[in-house]
Amino acid sequence: MELSGSILLLGLLLVVLWLLYNKKTGRLPPGPLGFPLLGNLPQLDKHVPFKSMLQLSERYGPVMTLHLGWQRTVVLVGHETVKEALVDNANDFTGRMQLPFLVKATQGYGLGLSNGETWRQLRRFTLTTLRDFGMGRTGMEAWIQEESTHLVARFQMQKVAPFDPSFLLSCSVSNVICCLVFGQRYDYEDADFLQLLAIVSEMLQFVASPLGQMYNIFPWLTERLPGRHHKVFAQIEVVRSFIKEKVRQHQDSLVPSLPRDYIDCFLNRVQQEKHCDSTDFFYENLVATVMNLFIAGTETSSSTIRYALSVLIKYPGIQEKMQQEIDAVIGRERCVCMQDRKSMPFTDAVIHEVQRFLDIVPFSLPHYTLRDITFxxxxxxxxxxxxxxxxxxxxxxxxxxxxxxxxxxxFLDHNGNFKKNAAFIPFSSGKRSCVGESLARMELFIFFVSLLQHFSFSCPGGPDNVDLTPEYSSFANMPRRHLLIATPR
Structure with a gap:
């Protein structure tokens, strides 16, 4: 009797605390009533929570309040609402939530999770440095073109046998960011490189899973339970150690007047501001930002290209029409360049539609209010x-x-010309949009077109065997892996 009374008392206390917590929140947007501790989690589908949010918005409107556990969350729904917040009121929405998983993975440092003046300094420096090394320009185009020749050669080695292209695509895309950040590319057989790519893939699969979302909502509880997350964090330490070793090698061979890559430029800035107490350029921010760039620059673009190949196998008519356009504009011998894109509206439209349809980061990276705001x-x-x-x-x-x-x-007008759409924001929008957007666009076009120049794609069992629904669909939509056949043209 005493135990049941204590449980009842505890339950009442939680309800009172919950009501007091909600009472203090002022004029919040409307939303469904939640449960103590759990909030609105029971009302969300753990496999596709963003679809549950969309359904709830039909009742509560395009600006609504949910509670994910104890975390007060305002969800913005629809093109007009998101644009009004992230673009028209950009200064109010520049804050970034400290996602517990990423905080632990980066130890709380780096560009991805920074806010305020630290974020402004790191973002400005990163954009400037990557552009200086060719991001979005002809210098970077040459690197991607060279890497595309390695990728085509690897596909040719499969000799029309079914294979999973996942790691080959990851190697190619990751080598581009490795050139920018580390100043070198890696052989596709390099054991350390392949281990890093496997870790990145498993890490993103975990974050996209229900367990990964549970870690971000209840980190204090999940940390104390056994589970896959402990293995994932142990593997992340392998990536961190690799980056630290690269930084050490750069420190030993640095020539300040001849920076070779992003790490060299950051080390130069560290040296320039070593006597400044308020500097944001120090060792921990360097390691974490390099980790941000390496992980973000590897998996999202390679997964998008993999998904694009699945789409073309599913819709062979679209694949044939793209190849006709490629043959007419480029042929099968000349290397594709970004200048070709303006003459290839159908190909450009297909690539954009792949990104729209995949919807790889349905939530974006959550933002955070750094002060009271009105919206x-x-x-x-x-x-x-x-x-x-x-x-x-x-x-x-x-x-x-x-x-x-x-x-x-x-993405095509009635004359077959490419047309833009303001609602196309796979890289998010506003001041916290993806810093690597121009690089990703270049990679998607050159790699994808290069592959279609040289191969026609099919799969065992035919188009009906291709499932375009994501394998994981939570924080990220991770496409399914399919065996494909690359037949030389």
């Missing part, structure tokens, strides 16, 4: 998580004719 008549308190639901923008029925179908016509 659409609501008061959103400091320390509130902001989720710009990119899924709702890329599948917005007011912006796309057939949002739930794969349709390259979304």
């Amino acid at each position: 659409r008549g609501y008061t959103i308190p400091k320390d509130t998580i902001i989720v710009p639901l990119l899924h709702s923008v890329l599948k917005d029925e007011t912006q796309w004719a057939h949002p739930q179908s794969f349709d390259p016509q979304h």
